[in-house]
Amino acid sequence: MRRKTRQIHVGNVAIGGDAPIAVQSMTTTYTRDVESTVAQIHRLQDVGCEIVRVAVPEMEDALVIGEIKKRISIPLVADIHYNPELGLEAIRQGVDKVRINPGNLLLGRKSMEKIVLAAKERGVAMRIGVNSGSIDALDKVAQMQRVQVRLRDDGTLERSDPAEARRIERENLAERMVTRALEYISWCEELDYHEIDVSLKSSTVLTAVEAYRRFSQRSDYPIHLGITEAGTLVTGSVKSALGLGLLLAEGIGDTLRVSLSAEPEEEIPVAFEILRSLELRNRGVTFVSCPSCGRVEIDVISVANEVEKRLSKVQTPIQVAVMGCVVNGPGESRDADVGLAGGKGKGVIFRKGQVVKTVPEDQFLDAVLKEVASLLPAAEAS
Ligand code: SF4
Known part of the structure; x- marks a missing residue:
C-alpha cells in the first residue's frame, strides 16, 4: 500500500496523494547557457523526464530562469544554496519550485522565511532538501566515538562490535536528519505555507533508507526519494534500485531522482525501470x-x-x-x-x-x- 501523503503541485505536475510517482532529473549544463540548457531539457523530456531541476549558483543563472521556462513544457525547479537572493530571483522569474537546504542558507531561518513568503505569494512549491553531508561533521565524530567506545565501571574501555556501532551511528544520523527536516517544516507552517516536499539524501544507502522510513512515520508531506552522489551508471543504478526500491516497496516515496555520474538522460530509463519493476508505473x-x-x-x-x-x-x-x-x-x-x-x-x-x-x-x-x-x-x- 502506498503511504498516504498530502498533495502539492509543481507547475502542472501533482506530487503526493494519489498522483503517479513523478520522475525527475537535473541538468548538467551551465544554466546561464540557455541554448544548451534548453536543448538538454528537451532531450530529458523526450525520454520521459517529468520535472527538471537546474543549478542556480550565481545571479546570472537566476536571471535566465524566465527565458528557459518559456521554452520548455515540464515544470522547472531552481536549486539554491547559500544565497537566498538567488531563490527570490528564481521565484520572480516564474520558476515552479525552489529546492533549498535551509541549513546552508546564509542567515538561516530569516532567509528561508523570505523565500517561503515569496513562494507562498506566487504559488511556488518548495523542496526542503536535507543531506547527510550537511549535518555537522564535528557532531558526527563525537557521535562515532560515543558509539564505538564505552567506558566500563573499572575504568577500562570496551569497544563495540563495529557493525553494531555503524548501525547506531546510522540511526543517530538519520534521526538528526529527520529532526532537522521537521524543524524546517515547522518554520514553513508558522507562515501558513504547506507546498512542501522533503528529501533526506545520503550517499550511504542504508542511512537514506533509515531517514526516509523515520520521516514517513512522522509526517505526511510528500517525499522526494534519492540516493545522493550514487556513482556512475552501474554503481549508481544499483544503489538507487536498492535504496529506492526498498522504500517504494514499503509504499514510501512520491517523486524520485536516480542520480548518476552520467548524462542526465540516462537517469530516466533507470528510474522508470525501478517503478515498472514494482508495478508502480507502466510507462514505456x-x-x-x-x-x-x-x-x-x-x-x-x-x-x-x-x-x-x-x-x-x-x-x-x-x-x-x-x-x-x-x-x-x-x-x-x-x-x-x-x-x-x-x-x-x-x-x-x-x-x-x-x-x-x-x-x-x-x-x-x-x-x-x-x-x-x-x-x-x-x-x-x-
Ligand atoms: Fe541461453 Fe536461455 Fe538465451 Fe537460449 S534463451 S540462448 S538457453 S539464455
Missing part, C-alpha cells in the same frame, strides 16, 4: 531479453541492446522480448506483446502470442521494430 517498454549462453543461435546481445535503444522514447506500455534460442525463447516471446525467438540464423517473430513470420538474422531489428510500431499510437509509431 517492459523489456525481456535473455543473457545469452552456449546454446545461443543469434547475436542476441546486439539485437537486444539495439531494440531497447530504438524504443527508448516510447511512452505506451508495451512488453517486448528478445530471446536467443528455442529453450525459453518461444515461451517468453509468446507472453510479450512483441517477441523474437532466435533459431539457426533466423528468428520467429511473435505478436500478442501469435507467430507472425520467420525472418533471417539481418532483418531481426526491422521486423521487431515494425511489429512494435503496429501496436503504438500513430504519434509514437514513427
